[in-house]
Amino acid sequence: MKKMISLILALMLVVGTLAGCSGDGGESSTPQESANGSTAESAQEASEGEEQVGPEFSYPMDGTVTLTINRDSYEIEDIPEYARDYYFWEMIQENTGINLEFIGAASGAFDTTEEFLLLLASGEYPDMFCCNWVSFPGGPMTAMADGYIQPLDQYMEWLPNLAQFLSENPDTDRTVRTDDGQLFSTPWLREEGTEVGTGLVIREDWLDEVGLEVPETIDDMYEALTAFKNDLGVTVPLTFELRWLWLETAASSLSSPFGVAYPYYVEDGQVKFGPLEEGYRDFVETMATWYAEGLLDTDLATVDKSTVQAKFANGEAGVAIQQYTNVQNCIDVLTEADASNKVTGVPTLVMNEGDQPKFSHFWKVYDGGYALTMSTQTENAEAVCRFMDYSYSPEGINLCAYGTEGVSYEADEDGNFVGFTDIITNNPSGDAPSTARGYFAQPTNWAYPSRDLNYLLSDEVQSIMQTWQADMGTYVFPPVTYTSEESATKSAKYSTLDTYCREEITKFILGTSSMDGWDNFVTEIKSLGAEELLALEQAAYDRYMAR
Amino acid sequence: MVLAHDTFRRRASKDMKRNWPLYLMVLPVVIFYILFCYKPMVGIIIAFKDYKPNLGIWGSPWTSQYGLYHFISFFDSIFFARVCINTIMISLYSLVFGFPAPIILALLMNELRSQKFKRVVQTITYFPHFVSTVVICGMVRQFCLSDGLFNEIGSWFGAQPQSLLQVPEYFRAIYTATGVWQGVGWSSIIYLAAIAGVDSGLHEAAALDGAGRFRRIWHITLPGIKPTIVILLIMQIGGMMSVGYEKIILLYNESIYETADVISTFVYRRGLLEFNWSFSTAVNLFNSVLNFILVFTANAISRKVTETSLF
Numbered sequence: 001m002k003k004m005i006s007l008i009l010a011l012m013l014v015v016g017t018l019a020g021c022s023g024d025g026g027e028s029s030t031p032q033e034s035a036n037g038s039t040a041e042s043a044q045e046a047s048e049g050e051e052q053v054g055p056e057f058s059y060p061m062d063g064t065v066t067l068t069i070n071r072d073s074y075e076i077e078d079i080p081e082y083a084r085d086y087y088f089w090e091m092i093q094e095n096t097g098i099n100l101e102f103i104g105a106a107s108g109a110f111d112t113t114e115e116f117l118l119l120l121a122s123g124e125y126p127d128m129f130c131c132n133w134v135s136f137p138g139g140p141m142t143a144m145a146d147g148y149i150q151p152l153d154q155y156m157e158w159l160p161n162l163a164q165f166l167s168e169n170p171d172t173d174r175t176v177r178t179d180d181g182q183l184f185s186t187p188w189l190r191e192e193g194t195e196v197g198t199g200l201v202i203r204e205d206w207l208d209e210v211g212l213e214v215p216e217t218i219d220d221m222y223e224a225l226t227a228f229k230n231d232l233g234v235t236v237p238l239t240f241e242l243r244w245l246w247l248e249t250a251a252s253s254l255s256s257p258f259g260v261a262y263p264y265y266v267e268d269g270q271v272k273f274g275p276l277e278e279g280y281r282d283f284v285e286t287m288a289t290w291y292a293e294g295l296l297d298t299d300l301a302t303v304d305k306s307t308v309q310a311k312f313a314n315g316e317a318g319v320a321i322q323q324y325t326n327v328q329n330c331i332d333v334l335t336e337a338d339a340s341n342k343v344t345g346v347p348t349l350v351m352n353e354g355d356q357p358k359f360s361h362f363w364k365v366y367d368g369g370y371a372l373t374m375s376t377q378t379e380n381a382e383a384v385c386r387f388m389d390y391s392y393s394p395e396g397i398n399l400c401a402y403g404t405e406g407v408s409y410e411a412d413e414d415g416n417f418v419g420f421t422d423i424i425t426n427n428p429s430g431d432a433p434s435t436a437r438g439y440f441a442q443p444t445n446w447a448y449p450s451r452d453l454n455y456l457l458s459d460e461v462q463s464i465m466q467t468w469q470a471d472m473g474t475y476v477f478p479p480v481t482y483t484s485e486e487s488a489t490k491s492a493k494y495s496t497l498d499t500y501c502r503e504e505i506t507k508f509i510l511g512t513s514s515m516d517g518w519d520n521f522v523t524e525i526k527s528l529g530a531e532e533l534l535a536l537e538q539a540a541y542d543r544y545m546a547r
Numbered sequence: 548m549v550l551a552h553d554t555f556r557r558r559a560s561k562d563m564k565r566n567w568p569l570y571l572m573v574l575p576v577v578i579f580y581i582l583f584c585y586k587p588m589v590g591i592i593i594a595f596k597d598y599k600p601n602l603g604i605w606g607s608p609w610t611s612q613y614g615l616y617h618f619i620s621f622f623d624s625i626f627f628a629r630v631c632i633n634t635i636m637i638s639l640y641s642l643v644f645g646f647p648a649p650i651i652l653a654l655l656m657n658e659l660r661s662q663k664f665k666r667v668v669q670t671i672t673y674f675p676h677f678v679s680t681v682v683i684c685g686m687v688r689q690f691c692l693s694d695g696l697f698n699e700i701g702s703w704f705g706a707q708p709q710s711l712l713q714v715p716e717y718f719r720a721i722y723t724a725t726g727v728w729q730g731v732g733w734s735s736i737i738y739l740a741a742i743a744g745v746d747s748g749l750h751e752a753a754a755l756d757g758a759g760r761f762r763r764i765w766h767i768t769l770p771g772i773k774p775t776i777v778i779l780l781i782m783q784i785g786g787m788m789s790v791g792y793e794k795i796i797l798l799y800n801e802s803i804y805e806t807a808d809v810i811s812t813f814v815y816r817r818g819l820l821e822f823n824w825s826f827s828t829a830v831n832l833f834n835s836v837l838n839f840i841l842v843f844t845a846n847a848i849s850r851k852v853t854e855t856s857l858f
Contacts, residue, residue: 117822121603137822137823146599146602235694242800242801298693298708298709298710299692299693299710299713300710300713301710301712301713301800301801301802301803302688302691302692302710302712302713302800303692304688307689307692491823492620495816495817496624496625496626496817499626499804499816500625502801503801503802503804503805505801506800506801506802507801507802510713510802512802528625
């Protein structure tokens with residue numbers, strides 16, 4: 001079976017190579033040579049002089065090169081008719097003059113799929129990988145050492161737009177380089193205004209009813225929740241999914257007043273592990289008190305996304321931690337039930353009035369998801385680079401973000417986006433604007449500097465997202481990479497530590513364990529290697545900052 | 548010896564000549580087993596190695612501690628005792644409550660005289676088997692909420708509402724009860740088939756002698772399906788150490804790890820989510836060895852006591 005797969009992959013590769021070569025009619029395989037052959041418009045000049053063709057290069061290329069990529073293929077018949085002629089994946093091939101062959105084995109944003117791992121195991125790689133090497137065990141360094149991917153530094157002449165983008169965004173530049181400074185992938189940058197996607201929402205009409213303002217401090221919140229419970233008889237004053245305590249600092253709007261987050265964050269260049277901090281104890285104690293007083297959802301540990309959404313939408317809950325994508329649904333349901341129902345966002349809470357919030361749910365730092373990387377087995381390094389680079393060029397960015405000019409969006413004479421056309425905002429088939437946009441463009445999950453993700457959101461949701469904005473700035477723990485020794489230690493110890501912390505903290509909050517046991521808990525996590533792992537993260541962080 | 552060997556050979560070739568179509572027919576099956584069941588067993592070796600896909604099974608380095616690193620790290624884990632006990636307890640619950648349920652259902656159904664009613668009952672009891680575990684668990688989670696169905700029913704009897712999936716003591720009961728509900732109809736099919744094979748003459752004779760229904764069930768039906776029961780029991784005992792992770796992962800949460808975390812969920816978090824295949828293989832190998840010992844013991848006991856056995 002594996003043999004068969006590798007055979008098929010090998011065949012594909014051969015076919016791909018042949019297609020690539022037929023253009024120049026030679027057996028070009030070195031970057032320099034293929035550069036000459038496949039540049040359609042300047043082919044003749046180029047073949048005379050051996051100089052690089054960078055400045056004169058223009059898209060599209062001559063269409064003779066086919067690149068393989070690990071994405072799932074599509075049937076054009078499955079695309080709605082209104083979008084079929086301008087479907088993003090067709091357009092990007094047409095505009096770049098590079099044909100793509102989708103070989104399947106797509107990978108997730110953070111986790112690696114089994115199909116993808118089988119692809120790695122087969123030993124036959126596509127020209128480009130679309131996956132997350134930062135979360136790959138051992139990180140991009142290991143991926144290079146193991147011979148899956150190659151650094152892009154040697155091909156910078158074919159990546160002018162990316163080079164410019166990286167030099168303008170040094171913080172992002174750091175996230176796509178290894179500790180020794182090699183560029184391993186092209187980043188997907190989330191645009192301003194979408195860095196914070198999860199936060200607290202509150203029933204504004206209920207606040208009015210009990211005569212309170214939108215809470216600012218943790219005490220305000222306590223007051224509001226108590227008023228909801230006692231004056232309005234709200235059964236679930238505050239609800240959220242338990243997992244937000246552990247993931248993406250999404251519950252930090254509650255833990256920020258205590259100056260802590262889970263698991264790692266940075267303060268004055270020092271990496272901190274939340275549960276080891278004194279503030280974390282106070283945070284857990286507060287949550288436990290709230291739970292005991294019935295302010296926190298009784299079902300805290302068992303509610304999932306849809307339950308939280310349902311509880312908030314049907315008026316059972318007064319405050320919830322929500323993702324922005326779900327807020328609109330809740331508002332729709334609430335206002336349909338009663339037009340006077342109102343929802344507003346709550347900024348990250350602080351301890352004392354006037355304090356600056358420390359944390360938020362933060363997306364700005366690129367985590368390595370949906371990156372494009374060049375495999376070691378590509379025979380068309382130039383075409384791979386040109387393809388990657390296209391998404392950083394002005395026209396490439398517009399295609400990824402808005403689709404095709406004159407079809408899905410209108411532009412001014414400089415080519416700048418002005419607005420979407422009716423086909424998006426008032427779709428003939430009744431598709432939601434974001435769905436329609438998804439056919440013409442690839443606004444998310446693709447390596448390019450994304451634009452206007454919230455453009456199609458309602459004003460209400462946009463203003464809620466505005467309230468969530470809090471610059472985590474230097475506090476955020478960046479996507480560091482580990483040496484193979486560090487990886488081994490982490491894989492042996494971290495999962496146990498993490499499980500233990502999650503379990504015990506949950507029990508403290510639910511009141512199953514008394515807060516008196518906190519010191520024992522800290523002793524126990526130290527014996528599980530919390531400090532050793534912290535030192536490891538510190539070392540990785542120091543290397544990251546030195547990049 | 549030589550003679551015996553020769554005779555066997557001669558007998559075999561004679562048999563081959565006579566029955567070659569049969570041999571031809573069995574050949575694909577034999578090849579299937581060699582290719583897909585025996586050859587992959589070589590892969591067990593990665594339990595003793597640090598498996599890296601690009602290095603392959605043979606190229607990956609052996610682990611430290613004489614290749615036993617992954618086993619030792621499993622035994623050393625602070626969760627080792629807990630996940631083993633939980634696995635055994637959940638298996639025991641399933642065995643004690645889950646195993647007799649389909650037998651009882653089959654016996655009851657066999658006594659039904661109205662064919663129409665019987666068919667309705669069968670359809671209703673089979674149905675949950677065809678619903679995906681994900682959906683079942685989603686329903687169970689909703690029912691267990693503090694304002695869910697179970698608490699609603701509990702409140703009729705004056706019980707305080709509480710989030711049932713946050714109480715460690717309840718998890719095994721919820722897991723087993725929903726398991727029985729989901730599987731009882733489907734598992735009863737094999738017993739119904741066995742009951743159908745019991746000689747109806749015996750029933751008539753017993754009825755003539757004045758034996759009541761329970762007498763007949765006890766003395767005719769049950770002994771008639773005893774071999775089926777014993778074989779299925781041995782097989783279930785052989786699976787004691789392996790409780791599937793899907794249903795537990797869909798039901799559990801941090802507050803009930805204490806009783807809900809089993810070997811497979813532990814491996815799922817530690818092995819699969821971190822691509823640690825060698826570790827997962829080591830734990831599963833440990834599991835399989837224990838399962839094998841259990842099935843072998845159960846088989847030996849059963850051979851002695853009931854004279855029915857798997858092998």
